[in-house]
Amino acid sequence: MISQAVIAVIGAGDCDPATAALAEDLGGQLARYGMTVICGGLGGVMAAVCRGAKAAGGQTIGILPGTEAAAANSWVDIAIVTGMGEARNTILVRTAQAVIAVGGEYGTLSEIAFALKLRVPLIGLQTWELARHNQIIKVFPQAQTPVEAVQWVLKQLPSHQLSSKTDA
Amino acid sequence: MISQAVIAVIGAGDCDPATAALAEDLGGQLARYGMTVICGGLGGVMAAVCRGAKAAGGQTIGILPGTEAAAANSWVDIAIVTGMGEARNTILVRTAQAVIAVGGEYGTLSEIAFALKLRVPLIGLQTWELARHNQIIKVFPQAQTPVEAVQWVLKQLPSHQLSSKTDA
Amino acid sequence: MISQAVIAVIGAGDCDPATAALAEDLGGQLARYGMTVICGGLGGVMAAVCRGAKAAGGQTIGILPGTEAAAANSWVDIAIVTGMGEARNTILVRTAQAVIAVGGEYGTLSEIAFALKLRVPLIGLQTWELARHNQIIKVFPQAQTPVEAVQWVLKQLPSHQLSSKTDA
Amino acid sequence: MISQAVIAVIGAGDCDPATAALAEDLGGQLARYGMTVICGGLGGVMAAVCRGAKAAGGQTIGILPGTEAAAANSWVDIAIVTGMGEARNTILVRTAQAVIAVGGEYGTLSEIAFALKLRVPLIGLQTWELARHNQIIKVFPQAQTPVEAVQWVLKQLPSHQLSSKTDA
Incomplete structure (x- = not known):
């Protein structure tokens, strides 16, 4: 049914160029593994990850x-x-x-919370902790680079999706 | 941004073979015009229209x-x-x-109502009136055949989408 | 837990004085039976039913x-x-x-559809059929007067809600 | 229109007795100031705050x-x-x-995020930071006691709501 993995990249609608570069890099890598990028569809990180994915021939969905x-x-x-405002973050x-x-x-923080709540594998890249x-607690991993984030994501996918991906 | 038209085909999750045949025919025609089919993603009419679209090389989205x-x-x-039950009909x-x-x-009736409310062009095929x-009032057109429905839809699309379609 | 019945009165955000009078009458009757009125919270029928309910000492909820x-x-x-647009009709x-x-x-039509779909008892008063x-089919009853609508609603409620109501 | 303030108390569906005692205390205080409590309607903190509010003669809403x-x-x-799962947190x-x-x-974390996003005044009581x-950043205040939380809330309300409250 779903023949390829769909990976969400979440981040703010405004961001600095360094963050946009991370997101664009992520989009390119995900696309090269054959993964579809899903995001909130607007600007900032959302635009950057879509731009990166399209430059690498990938597919993008904006909610x-x-x-x-x-x-x-x-x-x-x-x-x-959706016409549903922030409630679309759950979708x-x-x-x-x-x-x-x-x-x-804060919109990104709500999506982090939903991923934790719904047990969808989640990794951060210079994001909220x-x-x-008064004690930082590590409830989800933080990557240092886009490569590290994408490699971690690949390990979370069911093997039938992974194999179809690594063929791509 | 959106390079191709997205057309919703709505109908029940259970249907008789004649209705399924209509939906499958619709899916094939829409796909041959390069249009993406969006539907509720489940069985009955939704499965039939997706099957028809895929057989013709089209793309399908299920909400x-x-x-x-x-x-x-x-x-x-x-x-x-979505995890939002019937509220997904608005999406x-x-x-x-x-x-x-x-x-x-009745789910289809709610979608008919939303299309009328939101002024999204709507045509019926053996559906609710x-x-x-105690007087039937015609507030949206009814097609006699899948061909008639698809031709009507083509006329509703903005010309830039129409031209890219008829090239397909 | 829920000590009193909640009854939805649905209708357009703009309406003529005759329709508003029907809604105001309904609101008053429901309140006198101790029932809470729920509606879409805006103008027209929604304002009229709330006005009627408050004049009779009732409670009103607007979604x-x-x-x-x-x-x-x-x-x-x-x-x-809700911030969810028309999706709030399902709530x-x-x-x-x-x-x-x-x-x-048409918004009312979507709510009629959801009531039928979700099997919530539904009665009409000068509304959609x-x-x-090309044949009118009666899938839900139509009342001729507000009194008839409210009496029909009373019969649909579980007896423990009905008895607490008629005491009121 | 809205004659009294509605205050959300958010927290987990399961909680230890100490946390439940905090929530019950909060519910009682809010009710004594004439404020309506809104929550997610289920168990744990949600049940405790409602119990406290009802014991003090207050009104409670569960979404x-x-x-x-x-x-x-x-x-x-x-x-x-709502039938909308976690999307109800935005409501x-x-x-x-x-x-x-x-x-x-994590559900509570999503609600914290939405409050910050939508600029609804937010205070914590033994909750997420x-x-x-690797640096804790204070983006919203944390109270040490239910009294401190409620007093802070009172200061956030528009004066016309505050005055009607302190009369209560």
Whole structure:
């Protein structure tokens, strides 16, 4: 049914050039492994990861919060128009086989929370960490580079998806 | 951004063979015009339209009500997992450039209502009609055949989408 | 847990004075039976039914489509702010023990469809009727008056809710 | 229109007795100030805060994730049945004038994120803290006691709501 893995890349709608470069790199790598990128469909990290994926010949899905497909960035292949605002963040996480959080503001934090809640494999890249009682607690891994994040994601996928990917 | 039209085909999760044949025919025609089919992703009319689209080399999107991608029928390329039950019907309609209703039960009626409400072009094929004060009132067109429905849809699309389609 | 019945009254955000009078009458009757009115929280039929319920000392809930509580009409006691647009129509229907449709446009039609789909008892008052193959088919009852609609609703409620009501 | 403040108390569906005692205390205090408590409607912190509010004569709203009103805890006055799973967390936050997070797991973290995103005043009580680059960063205040949390909430409310409250 689903012939290829769908990986969510989450991050803020505005970001600095260094963060955008990380996201673009991620998009390219995911696409070269044959994985579809799903994101929130807007600007910043979302635009950068789609741009990277399209440059590498990949496929991109944007789950839009608003009511207009025209809000999607120029590298979204399939714009899903939810009209549900932030509630669309749950759809993004539920649809993905793994989630990579890149930098990010509070919307990204909500998606991190949903990935943890719904037990969707999650890795961070210069993103939020969590703490309790003044102690940082590691509840999900943090990668140092896009390569590390993508290699970790590959290990989370069921082997039948992985093999079809590594053939690509 | 969106390089091809996305057309929703809506109908019941269970249907008789004659209705399934209509849906399968629709899926094939839409695919041959280069249009992506979006549907609710489950069985009945949804499975038939996806089967028809895939047999003709098209692309299919299923907007699932539940929490499991595995619920998608075997001909869904991209399964969007909403976990929002019937509320997903609004996403289907918002994402489509036009809607074709084939047969259908009450879920289909809700999608007909949303298409009318959101002013997404809608045509029926052996589906619900509306009445008031014991008088049938025609608020959307009804096609007699899948060909008639698809030709009507083509006329609703913006010309830049239409031209890219008829090239396909 | 839920000590009193919650009844949805659905209808358009704009309506003529005659329809508003029906809705206001309904609101008053439901309140006098101790029932809470739930509606979409905006104007037209929604404002009229809330006004009627408040005048009779009842309680009102508005399930708002937008992101601002201030959009609620002046007779809403509890404004639930969904930010989910039309998808909020499913919440209204799921929360109610019965639904009364008064007049109405396409949003109302979607709520009629959800009530039928989710098997929530539904009665109409000068609202949509359904047809198929050029024949009107009666899938839910139509009342002639607000009294008839409310009496029908009372009969649908579980007896423990009904008895607490008729005491009120 | 809205004559009284609605305050969200968020926390996990399972919690230890000490956390439940904090939530119950919060519920009682909020109710004594005339504020309505809104929560996710289930067990743990949600049940405790409702129990505390009802014992003090307050009003409680539960925004349920599932499809059955019967899932609400016994102290929910108004059960809103969303059928939208975790997406209901956004409704809770949008509807509240302020949010108090008590302990909590990942669902609570998502609600903290939405409160920050949507700029709804938020205070924590033995809940998640946030960090970045191995440094804890304070983006929202943490109270030491229920009294401190409630007093902080009172200061966030518009004065017309505050005055009606302190009269209560």
